[in-house]
Amino acid sequence: MATTTLSPRARAVRSSVAMKALMAVTGLIMIGFLLMHMYGNLKVFLGAEAFDHYAHWLKGDILYPLIPSGWFIWIFRAFMLAAIVLHAASAVHLWRKANAARGSSYVTTNRLQQSYAARTMRWGGVILVGFLVFHLLQFTAQVIKTGWNSGAGPYEMFVVSFQQWWLVLAYALWMVAVCMHIRHGFWSAAATLGANTSLASRRVWNGLAYCVAVLLYVGFMIAPLAVLFGVVK
Numbered sequence: 059m060a061t062t063t064l065s066p067r068a069r070a071v072r073s074s075v076a077m078k079a080l081m082a083v084t085g086l087i088m089i090g091f092l093l094m095h096m097y098g099n100l101k102v103f104l105g106a107e108a109f110d111h112y113a114h115w116l117k118g119d120i121l122y123p124l125i126p127s128g129w130f131i132w133i134f135r136a137f138m139l140a141a142i143v144l145h146a147a148s149a150v151h152l153w154r155k156a157n158a159a160r161g162s163s164y165v166t167t168n169r170l171q172q173s174y175a176a177r178t179m180r181w182g183g184v185i186l187v188g189f190l191v192f193h194l195l196q197f198t199a200q201v202i203k204t205g206w207n208s209g210a211g212p213y214e215m216f217v218v219s220f221q222q223w224w225l226v227l228a229y230a231l232w233m234v235a236v237c238m239h240i241r242h243g244f245w246s247a248a249a250t251l252g253a254n255t256s257l258a259s260r261r262v263w264n265g266l267a268y269c270v271a272v273l274l275y276v277g278f279m280i281a282p283l284a285v286l287f288g289v290v291k
């Protein structure tokens with residue numbers, strides 16, 4: 059039986075393509091999560107009962123009795139954690155490869171040739187994860203209490219937090235980093251998965267990338283701003 063042995067260069071190209079595909083798929087999974095999260099946050103406009111009920115449901119009986127009560131959230135968290143880890147690992151792999159291919163990263167012309175978006179993807183990603191840790195310590199682990207007392211429900215935590223302008227500002231800045239990352243990432247993912255076929259298709263996917271980023275920015279920030287300006291109390 060004939061066996062085909064790939065040259066080291068062909069193997070390197072194949073592994074880069076696989077890494078890019080992994081980064082694209084895990085990125086799209088996270089965008090899907092963010093769209094759901096954004097939609098869920100808008101329930102704050104329906105009042106305390108609706109928002110607390112929704113938060114309770116998320117941690118309770120989804121898929122019960124198919125799986126035991128309370129399990130869904132942990133399966134979902136494990137799945138999202140795997141997506142984040144794989145996304146970051148493929149980014150680091152591709153980053154290292156690009157640096158190695160460029161030879162010395164001190165060559166200034168190479169740095170200049172890098173697009174603004176590509177550079178902000180890396181540091182944007184790091185800032186994004188840094189604030190995510192704060193976000194989870196604040197709302198999920200509830201270790202950082204931004205104005206509320208122990209025992210406060212999800213609605214109370216939300217409202218008390220965003221009555222403070224500095225926190226709304228911090229979230230507004232974080233969301234700029236998140237949405238810039240998503241604008242470029244969505245477009246890159248579409249290109250990796252085969253959308254980069256013609257000028258017309260490039261225009262459509264690029265337009266769609268802007269729409270998703272703007273939708274997420276407005277959809278996420280509208281509730282904290284409504285709290286800050288007293289529309290939601």
Ligand code: HEM
Pocket residue numbers: 092095099113131135190193194197198212216229233236278279282
């Ligand atoms: C203005 C923007 C945002 C607001 C106001 C917000 C608000 C919240 C709130 C209130 C919770 C707690 C829900 C609950 O446990 O009842 C939560 C959880 C969470 N948020 Fe956000 N969020 C925002 C943006 C983001 C972004 C951009 C990400 C990801 C990059 C994110 C990731 C998460 C995760 C992973 C959880 C934990 C879900 C779980 O319990 O497993 N959030 N968020």
